[in-house]
Structure formats: C-alpha cells, structure tokens
Amino acid sequence: MRITHNMLHNTVLKDITNTYRDVAKLHEQGSSGKKVRYPSDDAIVATRASNIGTKLREIEQYQRNASTVETYIKSYDSITDELGALSYRLRELIVNGANDTLTADDRATIAQEIDRIKDQFIQLADTSISGEYIFAGAESIKMPVDADGNIVMSAEANVARSVDLGRYRFEYNFTVYDAFTVDGNESVFNLMSDLSKNLRGDNPNGYLNSHALEKLDRYESNIQSIIARNGANGNFVQMATNRFDDSVVFMTEYLSKEQDADFMETYTNLQNLQAVLQAAMKTGGNIMNYSLVDYVRA
C-alpha cells in the first residue's frame, strides 16, 4: 500500500489528538486526585467507588450514633456509682437506726439524712442530657420522677431504646423501673419514705432489721447488675467505634487511590473473618444445655 501524505497527516493528527486527550485526562486526575473521574474510565471501579462513598456517609452516621450512646453509657456509669455509694450510706443509717440505745431525737436526725438521700436519688433519676431524661424510656422529654419521689413515667414508656450501629440494633438505656425499683416493683423512693416514717415512729427496729435491710440487699444487687450490663454495653460500643474507624480509614483510602488489589484483599479478609466468627458462635453454646442445669434447679 502506498502511504500518501494525507494518510501520514491524518495519522500524526490522530496521535497528537490522542496525546492531548491523555494529557487532559492526567491533568483532570491530578486536579481531582482520582484515577477514575467518569464511569467510562473504569465502570466497575467507578460503581464501586460510588457504593463505597454512600457507605462512608452511612458509617459517619453510625459514628455519631455511637458517640451519643457513649455519652449515655458514661452518665449511667457515674450515676450507678453514686447510687451504690448512697445505698451504702443508707445501709449504715439503717443499721445505726436499729440501735436500741438511740433516743427519738437521734432517730429523727437519721430520718432527716435519709430524706436528703431520697432527694439525691430523685435528682439522679431526673438526670437529663441535652433535654432528654435518660431514665425516662420512651418519654424522654418528661421527668420520670416528681419532686415527692413518685414515678410518673408511664409503664408503656418502660421500653428499651435502641440505636442503629452498622445495621445492628443496639439497646443501651435503663429506665427508672430498672435503676430505681426493688425487683422492678417497689420504688426505692417509697422504701426511703417508709424508712423515714418508721424512724420517726415508736418501734422502728422490726422494720429496719428485717424489711428494710432485705429490700436494700435486693436493690444493691439490682444496681450491681446494671453496672455489669452497662459495662458490657461500654465494651460493645468501643468495639463498634473501632470497627467504624477502621472502615472509614479503608474506604477513604480506597476512594482516594481506587486500588482494586486492596479491595480484593480486604474483601477476602472479611470472608475469612466471617468464618472465624461463625466458628466461635458454634463453640461454648452448649454449656447451659447440660443436664446439670436441671440438676441444680429441680
């Protein structure tokens, strides 16, 4: 074939045009910092980047959710600490009040201190964060306990509040019925009112030595259980936060570099992790199925 000048010209022109296009593309990538600016550059990577961008925004919301829950957990933690300390003082006062050598005035002084402790309990029950009462369950904008120590929160509002953490519904709250009642029935405020009334009465020892101490025992064990559950919730949120942080780092890097090698490695790692976790779920689950449970319960 004879190569004409026109053909040479066209070829050179085409080469120049292509080179210009490549230069322009590189320039665009340089300014945007992305290898794939338009889906036509690499449709698969572009789609994936778009998916990951969406997930990234979702994870950022989960991070905010976790941060809110963390605030609640810290509040519950410090409040249950205080409740524990106040209960301890209450125990001392009950034991002290049951002393036969005390005069009526001595007992009245103890009753006054119990009234003050009751006020502190009420304040703790009505703790709020950003206008939300943390022990009020579903009625978080209403005080759960009035100034006299009556639980005014409705029984219908006594529900677990949950938040979405990575598509996992996480329940984190405690209500007044959890933290301020004995076995979920009698309010701890009533217990203190009865204590105060009995101490001002004629013969308080019977009530103090049997009923009051026994109820306080059960209340303290209730508080211990809340401390344990809240501690476990704290661990859970810490774990979730760490996972969200890891994902944000990976996804941000992916979006800036768009490296498929990293993507496949991460995807494979996730599949391996899935297998590891599923194996862990299968172990240890049978302990409570043993006949031993019947043996000790029957």
Added chain:
Amino acid sequence: MVKEAETLKAVFNEFEHTVRENIALLKTQQQCMINGEYEVFEQLTFKQEDFDRKLRLIEQQRAAVSDSLCEELSIPTGTSILQIVEKLGDEGRELMVSVSRMIEAMRELTFSRTNLERMINFQLSYIEFLQAGMAGTGKMHTYNPAGKSANLQKTERFQGDG
C-alpha cells in the same frame, strides 16, 4: 460427711474453677474483638472448644458421683441436688455452699457468653453491610455449575435474576 458427698463437693469445686477459667477466656476474647485482634481470637476459640470438652467430662463425672451418692443415701438416682442436700441434713451444708458458688459462676459464664455472642452478631452483620457496600449486593456471588448466579440480590443497580 459421707465419702461420696465429699467427692461430689470436689466435682462442684472443679466445675466452678473451670467455669471461672472459661469466663477469663471469654473476657480475653471480648478484648480481642474490641482491638480487632482476630488471629488471637481464633486461637482462643480453639481453647474454648477444649473448655467445652472439659466441662462435658466434669458433668459426666458429676452424674456418676451423684448417682452413687443417691444409692448410698437410698434415694432414687437422678435426684436433684436440693433433695440430696436435704437428705444429708447438716452434713449437706458445705455441699450446698459449693453448689451456690458453682451456680453463681454459671450465671457469670452465661452473662459473658451472651456479651460475646452480641459482639459476634454485630461483627457478622457489619461484615455483610461492608460487603454490600463493596460489591453492590449482599454478597459477591459467582455463577454456580448450572451457569446461573446463586442468590444474586436485586439492588438499585442490579435488577436481574442472575
């Protein structure tokens, strides 16, 4: 105390000791989950399997010793510990203390186990969430031997049937 009752008490103590060790392991596993140390976590899962086996053996031992104690006391085999203690009278007090401690340990074990399961369930659901983000589907599926895609989920981008 009759010899079998002493042996039974020793079995309960061993059970409690093993359960407490198991609780410590579960707590370490939880910490691994928090830190994302999955290789260590996997190794600990093997240890958990050892605990399962050990507890099963102790339970078998418990059943055997308990039955021989029942024979000694002339009560039906398989009688519950509360009835055995009642039959033993004052001698059963120490045994009851061991049982109470063992039950307390079992409660703690259940609590730790539930917490770990909750963490695992979160991780599993989060992995699915990440995979969906990466693949644009619930799972990144390939084609099965029949040439049809297995379980491809419909998404905004993919509306076909595989």
